[in-house]
Amino acid sequence: xxxxxxxxxxxxxxxxxxxxxxxxxxxxxxxxxxxxxxxxxxxxxxxxxxxxxxxxxxxxxxxxxxxxxxxxxxxxxxxxxxxxxxxxxxxxxxxxxxxxxxxxxxxxxxxxxxxxxxxxxxxxxxxxxxxxxxxxxxxxxxxxxxxxxxxxxxxxxxxxxxxxxxxxxxxxxxxxxxxxxxxxxxxxxxxxxxxxxxxxxxxxxxxxx
Numbered sequence: 001x002x003x004x005x006x007x008x009x010x011x012x013x014x015x016x017x018x019x020x021x022x023x024x025x026x027x028x029x030x031x032x033x034x035x036x037x038x039x040x041x042x043x044x045x046x047x048x049x050x051x052x053x054x055x056x057x058x059x060x061x062x063x064x065x066x067x068x069x070x071x072x073x074x075x076x077x078x079x080x081x082x083x084x085x086x087x088x089x090x091x092x093x094x095x096x097x098x099x100x101x102x103x104x105x106x107x108x109x110x111x112x113x114x115x116x117x118x119x120x121x122x123x124x125x126x127x128x129x130x131x132x133x134x135x136x137x138x139x140x141x142x143x144x145x146x147x148x149x150x151x152x153x154x155x156x157x158x159x160x161x162x163x164x165x166x167x168x169x170x171x172x173x174x175x176x177x178x179x180x181x182x183x184x185x186x187x188x189x190x191x192x193x194x195x196x197x198x199x200x201x202x203x204x205x206x207x208x209x
Contacts, residue, residue: 028074030083032120033137036065040096040114041090045080049137055106058180061187065100068117069137070124083132084111087123091116117195142188149195152185156200165203179204 031049033056033097034041046052046164049071057063072087074080088111128134159178163169182204185192 001187008040010209028077028080029071030074030087031137032087033165034068034117035099036063038114039117040099040112041069041120041193042098042108042116043084043111043113043120045074045077047077047080047082050141052142054184056078056102056108058103058177059183061184063099064137066141066188067136067139069134070120070129071137071140072124073133073135083127086127088113091119121156123173138188142190145185145188145190148191149185152181152192156182157197160200160203165199167203 012146026043027045029049030043031052032041032043033053042056044052053060055062072083074083085195091113094113094116096112098109100113103106110138129197156178161169161174164175165173169175178200182196185195192204196204
């Protein structure tokens with residue numbers, strides 16, 4: 001079976017100062033999403049870790065410990081599934097219920113574990129030593145969001161009506177949805193100011209819910 005080698009640079013995407021690179025498009029990953037509030041984590045696999053983590057919790061950037069999370073790049077979906085199984089092998093005794101705030105429709109109520117962060121870090125290091133490319137979760141998510149900034153201007157305008165932008169409707173579901181997305185960009189230190197229409201920026205800066 002071929003492996004995604006740590007030294008490969010094909011289709012990599014620069015983050016921040018350009019010295020760190022992560023592969024984002026057309027890849028498969030096993031992931032570890034740890035909670036920010038205790039040693040409790042979700043293990044799984046996905047072709048879109050950003051979409052996956054944001055589906056699990058609307059305030060994912062607060063709920064999960066992005067600094068402690070990891071992704072391991074796989075060659076295929078089957079390979080990613082095998083990596084997930086390898087990461088959680090023998091951890092049945094550490095199984096834990098999903099947090100109550102995890103979205104049920106996202107299918108996020110399985111493969112949660114408590115008290116395994118040390119074991120998982122060791123297993124990911126072992127995978128890296130075998131040639132798999134591992135990424136810190138925060139860096140990968142930041143790169144993934146940077147690739148989507150060109151959609152933000154039109155998307156925010158499409159979500160909010162004039163009355164919502166002017167604060168005439170109170171707190172609406174659309175306002176909360178847009179605010180969560182913009183807060184995610186801010187949490188990952190991506191400046192939204194040059195990306196938004198003036199009306200949207202004024203609402204975001206001046207009308208906290």
